[in-house]
Amino acid sequence: MNKLFNITHKNFNTVARYHNVAQIPKYDLVVIGGGIVGAASARELKIRHPTCKIGLLEKESGYACHQSGNNSGVVHAGIYYKPGSLKAKLCVEGLRLAYTYFDEKRIKYSKCGKLIVATEQSEVSRLLDLYDRGIQNGVQDLKLLDGKELKEIEPYSKGIQALWSPHTGIVNWGEVTKSYVQDFEERGGKTHLDFNVNQFYESKDDAEYPVTISNSLDKQVQAKYVLTCCGLHSDTVAVLTGCPEEPKIIPFRGEYLYIKKEKSNLVKANIYPVPDPRFPFLGVHLTPRIDGRIIVGPNAILAFCKEGYRWGDINMKELKEIAEFSGFRKMAMKYAGFGLKEMIRSAIMPLQVMQVQKYIQELTTSDVEMGPAGVRAQAMGKDGTLIEDFVFDSKPSSGAIGSRVLHCRNAPSPGATSSLAIAKMIADKMKDEFKL
Numbered sequence: 001m002n003k004l005f006n007i008t009h010k011n012f013n014t015v016a017r018y019h020n021v022a023q024i025p026k027y028d029l030v031v032i033g034g035g036i037v038g039a040a041s042a043r044e045l046k047i048r049h050p051t052c053k054i055g056l057l058e059k060e061s062g063y064a065c066h067q068s069g070n071n072s073g074v075v076h077a078g079i080y081y082k083p084g085s086l087k088a089k090l091c092v093e094g095l096r097l098a099y100t101y102f103d104e105k106r107i108k109y110s111k112c113g114k115l116i117v118a119t120e121q122s123e124v125s126r127l128l129d130l131y132d133r134g135i136q137n138g139v140q141d142l143k144l145l146d147g148k149e150l151k152e153i154e155p156y157s158k159g160i161q162a163l164w165s166p167h168t169g170i171v172n173w174g175e176v177t178k179s180y181v182q183d184f185e186e187r188g189g190k191t192h193l194d195f196n197v198n199q200f201y202e203s204k205d206d207a208e209y210p211v212t213i214s215n216s217l218d219k220q221v222q223a224k225y226v227l228t229c230c231g232l233h234s235d236t237v238a239v240l241t242g243c244p245e246e247p248k249i250i251p252f253r254g255e256y257l258y259i260k261k262e263k264s265n266l267v268k269a270n271i272y273p274v275p276d277p278r279f280p281f282l283g284v285h286l287t288p289r290i291d292g293r294i295i296v297g298p299n300a301i302l303a304f305c306k307e308g309y310r311w312g313d314i315n316m317k318e319l320k321e322i323a324e325f326s327g328f329r330k331m332a333m334k335y336a337g338f339g340l341k342e343m344i345r346s347a348i349m350p351l352q353v354m355q356v357q358k359y360i361q362e363l364t365t366s367d368v369e370m371g372p373a374g375v376r377a378q379a380m381g382k383d384g385t386l387i388e389d390f391v392f393d394s395k396p397s398s399g400a401i402g403s404r405v406l407h408c409r410n411a412p413s414p415g416a417t418s419s420l421a422i423a424k425m426i427a428d429k430m431k432d433e434f435k436l
């Protein structure tokens with residue numbers, strides 16, 4: 001559990017930046033980040049502590065503008081993850097909580113299922129390992145299929161063996177995030193959009209609300225306790241509170257293609273490759289979306305800034321920071337070949353289509369068009385290790401502010417599926433740490 005959080009521990013300068021102290025909103029607890037993890041946590045904390053004054057700060061003018069609103073939209077079942085890991089536990093629990101929540105709120109979803117397809121004999125042993133993992137993780141109703149049974153579920157697909165997960169589903173995670181925020185607000189939680197947190201101070205002459213959080217427009221809020229869930233910026237925000245830069249977030253763009261509407265009949269369920277264990281990503285897959293479109297992707301391309309959704313999005317400061325990070329240089333050396341291939345494929349659409357023709361042979365380049373993109377927050381260690389699990393530092397907490405700020409530093413996929421389970425764990429942790 002300790003690995004999951006980074007408790008800040010440095011002393012802070014006492015700075016009074018505000019002019020009229022009486023106007024500054026004061027909260028028992030402030031959550032920073034209006035993605036799915038921040039929104040789910042704010043909601044859970046408000047449910048558990050209805051009389052607590054809780055504020056949610058988000059730098060954009062809406063919620064789920066980054067990872068939570070730009071992803072594959074899959075409700076993962078928990079097959080891939082190392083047994084006993086937080087990812088395994090929180091994904092399986094998260095799926096159960098998510099479906100109950102969707103039913104309660106009448107959020108549109110579909111349990112369309114998922115196939116992990118082995119197309120070559122060399123992939124079969126890895127597929128069988130995945131089956132074992134899924135069983136160990138408590139994934140319900142997993143089944144191994146032969147090529148004939150695969151075709152019964154997915155008539156246009158081809159493979160020698162497959163893993164069938166009937167409870168994997170699809171949903172619009174951006175919509176789910178907004179629903180969490182709505183629950184939070186209906187229970188009296190306060191939200192502040194366009195609030196780009198860029199500094200933390202120790203409050204002047206206010207021992208009750210000792211943490212002052214300031215934004216780029218020099219507006220402040222004060223808090224007794226703070227939780228940060230800043231996704232792609234989790235390292236930057238943690239550094240603002242005196243925490244180490246690591247785990248560093250390296251942005252990887254995931255680009256998708258759309259299958260043209262007239263060919264949507266080619267795919268019914270999620271069709272995934274057997275993942276390559278050398279990489280933390282699940283591989284290019286075919287996924288029906290809840291709006292009826294089918295997406296193909298995502299690839300994994302180094303983005304030239306944290307919010308680099310297109311090739312032309314470049315932030316020289318962030319790019320320099322990435323290039324100077326020793327972990328990135330080590331990773332780049334190790335995966336240079338893979339990275340180059342991904343970039344070439346990104347530029348040449350037929351090469352992307354070839355990746356999924358293994359599963360759906362009827363699909364041709366004329367059946368696809370450019371689709372959306374998302375940017376993954378990939379946590380990385382100084383030694384170039386790609387960090388897979390939900391990761392947290394466990395530095396001892398101290399100081400007036402240090403003991404009051406909790407950082408959720410890494411919530412990669414299946415973070416959306418796991419969001420309600422993560423929120424429960426965060427609320428437990430806040431109770432233990434802050435006696436909330």
Ligand SMILES: Cc1cc2nc3c(=O)[nH]c(=O)nc-3n(C[C@H](O)[C@H](O)[C@H](O)COP(=O)(O)OP(=O)(O)OC[C@H]3O[C@@H](n4cnc5c(N)ncnc54)[C@H](O)[C@@H]3O)c2cc1C
Nearest residue numbers: 033035036037059068071072074197231374412415416417
């Ligand atoms: C391409 C892709 C595909 C994926 N597919 C799936 C999937 O199919 N299923 C699944 O379960 N998961 C999937 N994931 C993972 C999932 O989307 C993430 O785990 C989840 O969205 C993380 O949520 P978050 O709230 O931590 O981050 P985010 O959604 O990135 O939210 C962080 C928020 O913090 C805000 N913020 C940052 N800095 C500041 C600041 N200084 N001040 C104020 N606000 C700030 C940002 O604006 C943002 O709104 C995918 C992710 C990607 C990128």
